[in-house]
Amino acid sequence: MRHHWLFKSEPTVFSIEDLRRAARQTTAWDGVRNYQARNFLRDDVHAGDHILFYHSNVVPAGIAGEAVVTRAGYPDPTAFDPAHRHFDPKSRRDRPTWYLVDVQFVRACRTLIPLDRLRPLPALRQMLLLRRGSRLSIQPVTPAEWAAIVTLPEW
DNA sequence: GCCAACGTTGGC
DNA sequence: GCCAACGTTGGC
Secondary structure, eight states: OOOEEEEEEOTTTSOHHHHHHSGGGEEEOOOOOOHHHHHIIIIIOOTTOEEEEEEOSSSSOEEEEEEEEEEEEEEOGGGGOTTSTTOOTTOBTTBOOOEEEEEEEEEEEEEEEEHHHHTTOGGGTTOGGGSTTOOOSEEEEOHHHHHHHHTSTTO
């Protein structure tokens, strides 16, 4: 069963253009340190799933592009590295706490699709991203939400 | 930079 | 298990 997702990233840290320019246009989505998001990465995000690449903590925030999962969940190596800012002593190689997936660039929006543009769309009335206080960094996207977003003229 | 909302930690 | 304190997220 193929799923759709929305992954948040702060573009000052890693943007859709960074992904476009990356080696093989692929990156390991490291640094997720939230259990709910971890569960998705470990259990539910599969190779072949497509994701919306969302730019957070910028003005305006919004959807910046699309990527595809090329490798399903495996332990996040940055959690094992004491020198890394995402190091977590709780995570051990024999019993990893944190997981990541690999994603590859598919396309960037011609123009960013900001939250204000998404909010009025009827198909997105229930979308997790648009709920007040929602800050989950790895979110499932329903087929109807996906269809409504990927057919917008901003692509 | 502000601050509301949320998640985690830790004393009890 | 409760819950206050604290740290983080993320829109604005």
